[in-house]
Amino acid sequence: DVGIPVGIFTGLAVFIPYIGFGIGLTLAVLAALLQFGNWYGLGAVAVVYGIGQFVESFYLTPRLVGERIGLHPLVVIFALLAFGQLFGFFGVLLALPTCAVLLVGARQLRRVYLASDLYRH
Incomplete structure (x- = not known):
């Protein structure tokens, strides 16, 4: 239910390395525990969040930032x-x-x- 606000907050806070990701992950896990109340929901949220973070860290950021500064x-x-x-x-x-x-x-x-x-x- 609160996925969109958590996602927007994480997207805005991720410019602070590690801290934005950590706070976003904490909020996502807390929301999953409160909403689903079981390990399946928590695992699903963690996997989706992890995949998103992986794509952002190892694909999007290097491509976008690298192109801008020529690296x-x-x-x-x-x-x-x-x-x-x-x-x-x-x-x-x-x-x-x-x-x-x-x-x-x-x-x-x-x-x-x-x-x-x-x-x-």
Whole structure:
């Protein structure tokens, strides 16, 4: 009965990594327990929520964000995982801007190298 409000709240709160997902999952599980009152309903809600989160995390976000900043979706996933592992929550927030800056720098270095005498000879 409260699936749409929980879904809208989760969609709006998911911009806060981990916290938005956690609060949304908690609300969905609580609503499932109150509405269904059995393990089947709870499991169904958890599976649907998990599938939605999986698709959003591993397909939609890397494609949409990666296209906007010019990074391949695998680079986006790797950057988020690596920076999150190294620097925690702060690393997740800084992963994509840092990778975008590094990408611009790498492209600039490549352009300078291809225009240099070292490359031409």
